[in-house]
Amino acid sequence: MSLMRLLARWPIFFTFTVLCLVAQENYPFSNFPMYSSFAPKSYFVYLADATGQPLPTFRFGLSTADLKKVFNSKRQPLFRLEKGAAKPDSATADRVAGAEVLRHLEKLPAVRRQRPSLLPGLQVRRVDLRWKSGRIETEMTTIAQHP
Numbered sequence: 381m382s383l384m385r386l387l388a389r390w391p392i393f394f395t396f397t398v399l400c401l402v403a404q405e406n407y408p409f410s411n412f413p414m415y416s417s418f419a420p421k422s423y424f425v426y427l428a429d430a431t432g433q434p435l436p437t438f439r440f441g442l443s444t445a446d447l448k449k450v451f452n453s454k455r456q457p458l459f460r461l462e463k464g465a466a467k468p469d470s471a472t473a474d475r476v477a478g479a480e481v482l483r484h485l486e487k488l489p490a491v492r493r494q495r496p497s498l499l500p501g502l503q504v505r506r507v508d509l510r511w512k513s514g515r516i517e518t519e520m521t522t523i524a525q526h527p
Contacts, residue, residue: 421510425451425481428522430501439498441490447481451504454480471521478504478524502526 455477
């Protein structure tokens, strides 16, 4: 890159810097508290075979983040009910969402290619993480299992 081209970009750099200072967004020294504190509880979802051994989600054509997004997208609507309707408890919502995740997995191309060996006994498991007394406690629950 020539020196003239580089110097021609300085006004853009200075403009961007001034805008960031005005907006008080000074990456990488941001005011946004990205990881300054953590929630006292969280969870993750994973897949296991019939014996309980964890399975890599890439075998299903998903990432672990995609699996949790599918689970959440099936779970959240259960709590958006019409007025007067009873909301399900968390465990019931998990079981329904877990069964929906299994139905979603059945439709994936990666699963259809491996179907006979991949689905029987497949489990959707939820692991709850809680920060208590200065340590992390975990609780694992199988929320759905493919027949």
